[in-house]
Amino acid sequence: MPTDDIPDLDAFLDGVRQRNSGEEEFVQAVGEVAADVLPFIADHAQYRQAQILRRMTEPDRVISFRVCWEDDNGDIQVERGWRVQNNNAIGPYKGGLRFSGNVTQSVLKFLAFEQTFKNALTGLPMGGGKGGSNFDPKSRSAAEIMRFCQSFMTELYRHIGPDVDVPAGDIGVGSREIGYLFGQYKRISGRWEGALTGKALAYGGSRLRTEATGFGVVHFLREMLENAGEELEGKTAIVSGSGNVALHAARKLIACGVKVLTLSDSDGFVHDPDGIDEEKLDWVMTLKLDRRGRISEYADEFGGAEYHAGKAPWHVACDLALPCATQNELDEDGARALLDNGVMAVVEGANMPSTRAASDRFRKAGILFGPAKAANAGGVAVSGLEITQNAQRMFWERDKLDDMLTALMKDIHDKCRADGEGEDGRVDYVRGANIAGFRKVADAMLDFGVM
Numbered sequence: 001m002p003t004d005d006i007p008d009l010d011a012f013l014d015g016v017r018q019r020n021s022g023e024e025e026f027v028q029a030v031g032e033v034a035a036d037v038l039p040f041i042a043d044h045a046q047y048r049q050a051q052i053l054r055r056m057t058e059p060d061r062v063i064s065f066r067v068c069w070e071d072d073n074g075d076i077q078v079e080r081g082w083r084v085q086n087n088n089a090i091g092p093y094k095g096g097l098r099f100s101g102n103v104t105q106s107v108l109k110f111l112a113f114e115q116t117f118k119n120a121l122t123g124l125p126m127g128g129g130k131g132g133s134n135f136d137p138k139s140r141s142a143a144e145i146m147r148f149c150q151s152f153m154t155e156l157y158r159h160i161g162p163d164v165d166v167p168a169g170d171i172g173v174g175s176r177e178i179g180y181l182f183g184q185y186k187r188i189s190g191r192w193e194g195a196l197t198g199k200a201l202a203y204g205g206s207r208l209r210t211e212a213t214g215f216g217v218v219h220f221l222r223e224m225l226e227n228a229g230e231e232l233e234g235k236t237a238i239v240s241g242s243g244n245v246a247l248h249a250a251r252k253l254i255a256c257g258v259k260v261l262t263l264s265d266s267d268g269f270v271h272d273p274d275g276i277d278e279e280k281l282d283w284v285m286t287l288k289l290d291r292r293g294r295i296s297e298y299a300d301e302f303g304g305a306e307y308h309a310g311k312a313p314w315h316v317a318c319d320l321a322l323p324c325a326t327q328n329e330l331d332e333d334g335a336r337a338l339l340d341n342g343v344m345a346v347v348e349g350a351n352m353p354s355t356r357a358a359s360d361r362f363r364k365a366g367i368l369f370g371p372a373k374a375a376n377a378g379g380v381a382v383s384g385l386e387i388t389q390n391a392q393r394m395f396w397e398r399d400k401l402d403d404m405l406t407a408l409m410k411d412i413h414d415k416c417r418a419d420g421e422g423e424d425g426r427v428d429y430v431r432g433a434n435i436a437g438f439r440k441v442a443d444a445m446l447d448f449g450v451m
């Protein structure tokens with residue numbers, strides 16, 4: 001007899017924990033989704049009987065491989081590479097590659113799981129995947145990074161392709177690394193095809209892709225504020241990180257009349273009470289993207305700004321907070337400080353930047369809280385549009401893409417609202433994103449039967 005008992009959350013997570021021993025980030029990400037989806041499937045027998053949630057928590061496959069390369073001293077280095085192909089029910093796997101010393105299989109499985117829901121929310125035909133390596137490009141020369149990327153792609157190429165799996169960048173993988181990876185894919189496969197996104201314009205990239213995640217986060221934030229009868233103009237914001245997402249989110253905030261007070265990196269944060277304006281941000285862009293410098297240098301350059309080594313910015317009073325660096329960077333203490341200082345909205349630019357305890361606090365406090373899988377989906381959405389442009393051998397103009405991104409983020413906001421609005425009119429965006437993303441993938445899986 002088939003069973004359609006609904007396990008409680010603890011029992012469900014015990015099973016996930018046992019099957020994925022030691023993979024704490026993955027268990028955390030599943031727990032956050034299951035907390036909303038289990039009550040939902042209690043009223044939807046079709047998903048329950050087909051064990052859809054249980055099936056979604058098992059990646060389609062996890063590919064792990066050796067990456068061997070020679071450093072500038074002629075020494076042989078050995079790293080590990082992965083591609084997690086989580087779910088391709090609604091389209092080819094899609095999700096970035098992360099190169100960082102703290103990459104583990106658990107981190108990539110959590111990211112691929114989250115990506116599945118995020119990609120579903122965009123409305124575009126993209127499944128969820130993620131990959132990367134524990135290789136840390138930070139202390140490496142350009143020649144070493146090139147050799148590593150070529151070695152990495154020499155294995156990865158057999159698992160990807162425009163109709164199979166389309167990786168992109170993420171932490172540690174920017175346009176330089178995408179160039180090396182795409183060049184090697186093209187060389188080995190003998191084909192020019194859109195097997196990667198985040199490419200430079202010269203060889204098939206999309207306009208606006210670089211800016212899309214950060215800009216999209218601010219579009220989502222504006223929608224949340226407007227839905228609550230508020231507006232961006234005149235607010236103060238703290239932003240963490242100083243990478244692709246953080247800097248473009250800051251750029252859009254400034255353009256919308258918001259005073260941006262902070263930026264950070266993994267060594268500490270800078271607080272500029274006068275606000276980081278366009279000119280200062282241009283300087284940071286050159287510092288981080290061209291010179292690969294540290295954010296501490298900002299305080300030496302601009303009088304009035306203070307650098308706080310080894311700290312995150314959450315204790316700085318603000319109306320809006322945008323964690324845009326990395327997972328679990330915003331803990332319960334940070335959440336408490338933000339709430340005590342009267343924060344009005346928190347919107348996640350990074351993937352899972354809030355710990356479970358922090359996100360529970362925001363939801364309980366009833367502030368506007370935009371979860372990553374909805375708020376930072378603008379990047380992958382424009383990646384989806386890059387795939388379409390490559391398939392058509394077309395380049396679309398920036399204005400057209402900007403309009404599409406704005407409309408996509410509004411649509412994602414509205415989907416979250418439709419599934420997350422309570423009787424009092426308040427929107428729980430976390431619940432809305434989890435349920436809307438789940439339903440889209442689940443309905444496709446139901447149509448395929450048992451597999």
Ligand code: NDP
Nearest residue numbers: 170171172213241242243244245265266325326350351379
């Ligand atoms: P980048 O590599 O461009 O920037 C990452 C930033 O985060 C850097 O400033 C880095 O500082 C900082 N950082 C990294 N680790 C830590 C840490 N442990 N504590 C504090 N700061 C840290 O990456 P992206 O901007 O592309 O990505 C940032 C986040 O956004 C990630 O979670 C990513 O998955 C997510 N994201 C990115 C998308 C994209 O389009 N790029 C799309 C959707 C999500 P340092 O220089 O010191 O390492």
